[in-house]
Amino acid sequence: MIHLKSASEIAKIRESGRIVARTMRLVSEAIIPDKTRTIELDLLAERLIREEGGTPSFKGYRGYPATACISVNEEVIHGIPGERVLRSGDIVDLDFGVYKDGFHADAAWTFPVGTISKEAQRLLNVSREALNQGIAKACPGAKVGLVSSTIQKYVEVQGYSVVRELVGHGIGRELHEEPSVPNFGRPKDGPVLKAGTTICIEPMENHGGYEVLTLADGWTIVTKDGTLSAHFEHTVAVTHDGPELLTVE
């Protein structure tokens, strides 16, 4: 069942989303190429979230051990922060959620570390644009599949693939609610979006094939062919005026 949110409930998600966006900005600015370890970014994210009165949505979720998922290069999502140093030329996906006053918000962004290759930069540009194009379709009366198919088409025309095994999701009192929001499919697939639906749209784009593997840590998802992967996510409310981004400052 899809929980439709009232204006006051959406306001609470917006407040959690503001904290997500602020934390994302400050954590990304803290990256020093060839120096910063991913665990330092995780600890900073947790401190920033708590200083705004929030709690990290992911920590403890199904046993996840950290505040952020930090996924580097061929890691698609769910990378566990640790001693790895971010190197100039890497791309790094920072993904975290905030819970405050009963409601979650969740976002992810893939950042360049230092100077990256033209190919890596192009993957980031296409992936960011795919998210934007998907968000633009999140209007009342559209089916979820319109968002999904728009993302898939844009990404594939650019020569990349979208991951199929992991999808976006509804969000609210729970981190993961209905509906699921795939990044592939047909325009008429899935439930109809109504005003008050709140979803996380989070395409994952691979430079090579769409297949992924889970590493032995039980969390980290990597591309099967070892090619680069990018991930961008926003929490979005479907409103009568169109899509509203909730993970912004």
Ligand code: MF3
């Ligand atoms: N953005 C991802 C999602 O919404 C991250 C969840 S990680 C977990 O599914 F640790 F919370 F599982």
Ligand code: CO
């Ligand atoms: Co999410």
